[in-house]
Amino acid sequence: MDAAYSLFSQRGFLDVNTIDIAEEAGISHGALFLHFSTRDDLVNAVISKFGEEIAKRTHHLSESRSSLRGILEAHLDCIRENEFFYSRLLRDIHSLPKNAGLQLTCILSAVSHHIFLAAQREIENGNIKPVASDLLFNTWIGLLHHYLMNRELFVVSGSVVERHGNNLIDHFMKLVTLKK
Amino acid sequence: MATLCIACGMPMEKAEEFALGDRSRNYCRFCARPDGKMQDFAEKLKSLTAFIVRTQGLTSEAAQEAAREMMSRLPAWSGK
Numbered sequence: 001m002d003a004a005y006s007l008f009s010q011r012g013f014l015d016v017n018t019i020d021i022a023e024e025a026g027i028s029h030g031a032l033f034l035h036f037s038t039r040d041d042l043v044n045a046v047i048s049k050f051g052e053e054i055a056k057r058t059h060h061l062s063e064s065r066s067s068l069r070g071i072l073e074a075h076l077d078c079i080r081e082n083e084f085f086y087s088r089l090l091r092d093i094h095s096l097p098k099n100a101g102l103q104l105t106c107i108l109s110a111v112s113h114h115i116f117l118a119a120q121r122e123i124e125n126g127n128i129k130p131v132a133s134d135l136l137f138n139t140w141i142g143l144l145h146h147y148l149m150n151r152e153l154f155v156v157s158g159s160v161v162e163r164h165g166n167n168l169i170d171h172f173m174k175l176v177t178l179k180k
Numbered sequence: 181m182a183t184l185c186i187a188c189g190m191p192m193e194k195a196e197e198f199a200l201g202d203r204s205r206n207y208c209r210f211c212a213r214p215d216g217k218m219q220d221f222a223e224k225l226k227s228l229t230a231f232i233v234r235t236q237g238l239t240s241e242a243a244q245e246a247a248r249e250m251m252s253r254l255p256a257w258s259g260k
Binding site: 052055056059060063102103105106108109110112116132133134135137138 | 231238245250
Protein backbone atom coordinates (compact mmCIF):
# COMPACT_ATOMS: atom_id res chain seq x y z
CA MET A 1 0.00 0.00 0.00
CA ASP A 2 2.95 2.32 0.66
CA ALA A 3 4.18 1.77 -2.89
CA ALA A 4 0.73 2.53 -4.30
CA TYR A 5 0.39 5.61 -2.10
CA SER A 6 3.74 6.90 -3.29
CA LEU A 7 3.00 6.35 -6.99
CA PHE A 8 -0.51 7.79 -6.78
CA SER A 9 0.97 10.87 -5.08
CA GLN A 10 3.54 11.33 -7.84
CA ARG A 11 1.54 10.43 -10.94
CA GLY A 12 -2.10 10.42 -10.01
CA PHE A 13 -4.49 7.48 -9.81
CA LEU A 14 -5.16 7.08 -13.50
CA ASP A 15 -1.63 6.75 -14.85
CA VAL A 16 -0.43 4.05 -12.46
CA ASN A 17 -1.10 0.40 -13.20
CA THR A 18 -0.67 -2.66 -11.02
CA ILE A 19 2.60 -3.61 -12.75
CA ASP A 20 4.07 -0.23 -11.71
CA ILE A 21 2.89 -0.75 -8.13
CA ALA A 22 4.31 -4.28 -7.88
CA GLU A 23 7.61 -3.03 -9.28
CA GLU A 24 7.72 -0.15 -6.80
CA ALA A 25 6.92 -2.55 -3.94
CA GLY A 26 9.59 -5.00 -5.11
CA ILE A 27 7.16 -7.88 -5.48
CA SER A 28 5.89 -9.88 -8.43
CA HIS A 29 2.74 -8.79 -10.23
CA GLY A 30 1.03 -12.00 -9.14
CA ALA A 31 1.97 -11.47 -5.49
CA LEU A 32 0.17 -8.11 -5.52
CA PHE A 33 -3.09 -9.93 -6.23
CA LEU A 34 -2.63 -12.16 -3.21
CA HIS A 35 -3.39 -9.05 -1.14
CA PHE A 36 -5.90 -7.27 -3.39
CA SER A 37 -8.15 -9.11 -5.80
CA THR A 38 -8.55 -6.10 -8.12
CA ARG A 39 -6.90 -2.74 -8.74
CA ASP A 40 -10.08 -1.06 -7.43
CA ASP A 41 -9.70 -2.96 -4.15
CA LEU A 42 -6.18 -1.62 -3.81
CA VAL A 43 -7.27 1.94 -4.61
CA ASN A 44 -10.06 1.73 -2.04
CA ALA A 45 -7.71 0.29 0.59
CA VAL A 46 -5.18 3.10 0.08
CA ILE A 47 -7.90 5.77 0.34
CA SER A 48 -9.36 4.05 3.39
CA LYS A 49 -5.98 4.02 5.14
CA PHE A 50 -5.47 7.68 4.26
CA GLY A 51 -8.93 8.54 5.61
CA GLU A 52 -8.26 6.71 8.85
CA GLU A 53 -5.01 8.61 9.24
CA ILE A 54 -6.67 11.99 8.61
CA ALA A 55 -9.48 11.19 11.06
CA LYS A 56 -6.99 10.17 13.76
CA ARG A 57 -4.72 13.15 13.21
CA THR A 58 -7.54 15.70 13.09
CA HIS A 59 -9.14 14.19 16.16
CA HIS A 60 -5.87 14.19 18.05
CA LEU A 61 -4.84 17.70 17.01
CA SER A 62 -8.27 19.10 17.80
CA GLU A 63 -7.74 18.04 21.41
CA SER A 64 -4.81 20.40 21.77
CA ARG A 65 -6.12 23.29 19.66
CA SER A 66 -9.54 24.47 20.64
CA SER A 67 -9.91 27.71 18.66
CA LEU A 68 -11.32 27.76 15.13
CA ARG A 69 -8.02 29.11 13.82
CA GLY A 70 -6.19 26.36 15.70
CA ILE A 71 -8.30 23.59 14.19
CA LEU A 72 -7.89 25.02 10.69
CA GLU A 73 -4.13 25.03 11.25
CA ALA A 74 -4.38 21.42 12.42
CA HIS A 75 -6.36 20.55 9.29
CA LEU A 76 -3.72 22.14 7.08
CA ASP A 77 -0.99 20.28 8.98
CA CYS A 78 -2.73 17.01 8.12
CA ILE A 79 -3.18 18.01 4.49
CA ARG A 80 0.42 19.17 4.14
CA GLU A 81 1.71 15.78 5.24
CA ASN A 82 -0.31 14.14 2.45
CA GLU A 83 -0.62 17.06 0.08
CA PHE A 84 0.37 15.45 -3.20
CA PHE A 85 -1.73 12.36 -2.58
CA TYR A 86 -4.73 14.44 -1.53
CA SER A 87 -4.47 16.81 -4.50
CA ARG A 88 -4.33 13.84 -6.88
CA LEU A 89 -7.29 12.26 -5.14
CA LEU A 90 -9.37 15.42 -5.55
CA ARG A 91 -8.52 15.69 -9.22
CA ASP A 92 -9.12 12.06 -10.08
CA ILE A 93 -12.04 11.32 -7.79
CA HIS A 94 -14.72 11.30 -10.51
CA SER A 95 -12.76 8.77 -12.55
CA LEU A 96 -12.28 6.40 -9.62
CA PRO A 97 -14.68 3.69 -8.44
CA LYS A 98 -17.78 5.19 -6.84
CA ASN A 99 -16.88 4.04 -3.34
CA ALA A 100 -13.69 6.11 -3.47
CA GLY A 101 -15.86 9.22 -3.69
CA LEU A 102 -18.11 7.97 -0.93
CA GLN A 103 -15.09 7.42 1.27
CA LEU A 104 -13.91 10.96 0.61
CA THR A 105 -17.35 12.24 1.63
CA CYS A 106 -17.01 10.45 4.97
CA ILE A 107 -13.50 11.79 5.54
CA LEU A 108 -14.77 15.33 4.91
CA SER A 109 -17.64 14.90 7.37
CA ALA A 110 -15.21 13.92 10.12
CA VAL A 111 -13.13 17.03 9.42
CA SER A 112 -16.22 19.23 9.26
CA HIS A 113 -17.35 17.91 12.63
CA HIS A 114 -14.13 18.99 14.34
CA ILE A 115 -14.12 22.38 12.65
CA PHE A 116 -17.67 23.06 13.73
CA LEU A 117 -17.05 21.99 17.34
CA ALA A 118 -14.38 24.69 17.56
CA ALA A 119 -16.54 27.22 15.70
CA GLN A 120 -19.51 26.56 17.94
CA ARG A 121 -17.56 27.54 21.05
CA GLU A 122 -16.59 30.79 19.38
CA ILE A 123 -20.11 31.44 18.11
CA GLU A 124 -21.31 31.09 21.71
CA ASN A 125 -18.59 33.50 22.85
CA GLY A 126 -19.66 36.02 20.22
CA ASN A 127 -16.38 35.87 18.29
CA ILE A 128 -17.68 34.14 15.19
CA LYS A 129 -20.79 34.83 13.12
CA PRO A 130 -23.57 32.28 13.58
CA VAL A 131 -23.20 30.07 10.51
CA ALA A 132 -24.67 26.63 9.79
CA SER A 133 -22.07 23.87 10.12
CA ASP A 134 -22.42 22.71 6.50
CA LEU A 135 -21.97 26.19 5.04
CA LEU A 136 -19.08 27.00 7.36
CA PHE A 137 -17.29 23.85 6.27
CA ASN A 138 -18.17 24.11 2.59
CA THR A 139 -16.84 27.68 2.49
CA TRP A 140 -13.53 26.53 3.98
CA ILE A 141 -13.17 23.34 1.98
CA GLY A 142 -14.25 25.00 -1.28
CA LEU A 143 -11.47 27.53 -0.87
CA LEU A 144 -8.85 24.99 0.12
CA HIS A 145 -9.77 22.45 -2.54
CA HIS A 146 -9.62 25.11 -5.26
CA TYR A 147 -6.00 25.79 -4.38
CA LEU A 148 -5.12 22.11 -4.11
CA MET A 149 -6.81 21.05 -7.33
CA ASN A 150 -5.25 23.87 -9.34
CA ARG A 151 -1.91 23.78 -7.63
CA GLU A 152 0.11 24.65 -10.78
CA LEU A 153 -1.65 28.02 -10.83
CA PHE A 154 -0.59 28.86 -7.30
CA VAL A 155 2.93 27.46 -6.89
CA VAL A 156 5.76 26.78 -9.29
CA SER A 157 6.79 23.78 -7.22
CA GLY A 158 6.47 22.56 -3.67
CA SER A 159 3.61 22.84 -1.26
CA VAL A 160 0.51 24.96 -1.86
CA VAL A 161 -0.33 24.68 1.82
CA GLU A 162 3.13 25.91 2.77
CA ARG A 163 2.89 28.83 0.38
CA HIS A 164 -0.75 29.87 0.82
CA GLY A 165 -2.07 28.13 3.93
CA ASN A 166 -1.74 31.04 6.32
CA ASN A 167 -3.33 33.45 3.84
CA LEU A 168 -6.27 31.11 3.38
CA ILE A 169 -6.82 30.85 7.12
CA ASP A 170 -6.52 34.64 7.55
CA HIS A 171 -9.02 35.23 4.76
CA PHE A 172 -11.48 32.65 6.06
CA MET A 173 -11.27 34.00 9.60
CA LYS A 174 -12.02 37.51 8.32
CA LEU A 175 -15.13 36.18 6.61
CA VAL A 176 -16.51 34.53 9.72
CA THR A 177 -15.29 36.78 12.53
CA LEU A 178 -17.78 39.20 14.06
CA LYS A 179 -16.63 42.81 14.02
CA LYS A 180 -16.75 44.37 17.46
CA MET B 181 -2.75 5.65 21.14
CA ALA B 182 -6.32 5.97 19.86
CA THR B 183 -8.43 2.93 19.17
CA LEU B 184 -11.15 3.13 16.56
CA CYS B 185 -14.83 2.67 17.33
CA ILE B 186 -15.96 -0.54 15.63
CA ALA B 187 -19.28 1.01 14.67
CA CYS B 188 -18.36 4.46 13.28
CA GLY B 189 -14.55 4.53 13.08
CA MET B 190 -14.17 7.50 15.43
CA PRO B 191 -10.80 7.53 17.20
CA MET B 192 -11.23 7.08 20.97
CA GLU B 193 -8.56 8.29 23.36
CA LYS B 194 -10.20 9.75 26.45
CA ALA B 195 -12.41 7.63 28.70
CA GLU B 196 -15.41 9.87 28.02
CA GLU B 197 -15.21 9.05 24.33
CA PHE B 198 -15.97 5.39 25.02
CA ALA B 199 -19.56 4.21 25.55
CA LEU B 200 -20.53 4.91 29.19
CA GLY B 201 -16.96 6.13 29.74
CA ASP B 202 -15.88 2.49 29.84
CA ARG B 203 -12.53 1.89 28.13
CA SER B 204 -13.23 -1.82 27.84
CA ARG B 205 -16.01 -1.11 25.29
CA ASN B 206 -14.98 -1.14 21.64
CA TYR B 207 -17.55 1.42 20.52
CA CYS B 208 -17.90 5.14 21.21
CA ARG B 209 -20.46 7.18 23.10
CA PHE B 210 -22.10 8.28 19.84
CA CYS B 211 -22.77 4.67 18.89
CA ALA B 212 -24.28 3.74 22.26
CA ARG B 213 -27.93 3.80 23.24
CA PRO B 214 -28.78 5.51 26.55
CA ASP B 215 -28.44 2.15 28.34
CA GLY B 216 -24.93 1.72 26.93
CA LYS B 217 -25.74 -1.02 24.41
CA MET B 218 -24.48 -0.50 20.88
CA GLN B 219 -26.94 0.87 18.34
CA ASP B 220 -28.11 -1.57 15.68
CA PHE B 221 -27.43 -1.23 11.95
CA ALA B 222 -30.59 0.75 11.16
CA GLU B 223 -30.07 3.18 14.04
CA LYS B 224 -26.44 3.76 13.10
CA LEU B 225 -27.24 4.22 9.42
CA LYS B 226 -29.84 6.82 10.35
CA SER B 227 -27.59 8.75 12.73
CA LEU B 228 -24.57 8.60 10.42
CA THR B 229 -26.69 9.82 7.50
CA ALA B 230 -27.93 12.74 9.63
CA PHE B 231 -24.32 13.47 10.64
CA ILE B 232 -23.20 13.69 7.01
CA VAL B 233 -26.18 15.88 6.07
CA ARG B 234 -25.46 18.20 9.01
CA THR B 235 -21.73 18.48 8.37
CA GLN B 236 -21.82 18.94 4.58
CA GLY B 237 -25.38 19.75 3.57
CA LEU B 238 -25.72 16.79 1.20
CA THR B 239 -29.06 15.32 0.15
CA SER B 240 -30.17 12.54 2.47
CA GLU B 241 -29.87 10.09 -0.45
CA ALA B 242 -26.22 10.98 -1.10
CA ALA B 243 -25.46 11.03 2.61
CA GLN B 244 -27.03 7.63 3.16
CA GLU B 245 -25.02 6.13 0.33
CA ALA B 246 -21.80 7.47 1.88
CA ALA B 247 -22.87 6.25 5.33
CA ARG B 248 -23.49 2.74 3.95
CA GLU B 249 -20.07 2.71 2.31
CA MET B 250 -18.42 3.82 5.54
CA MET B 251 -20.28 1.22 7.58
CA SER B 252 -19.34 -1.54 5.16
CA ARG B 253 -15.69 -0.96 6.12
CA LEU B 254 -16.25 -1.12 9.87
CA PRO B 255 -15.90 -4.32 11.88
CA ALA B 256 -19.31 -4.01 13.54
CA TRP B 257 -21.18 -4.11 10.25
CA SER B 258 -19.05 -6.27 7.96
CA GLY B 259 -21.23 -8.47 5.79
CA LYS B 260 -24.38 -6.36 6.36
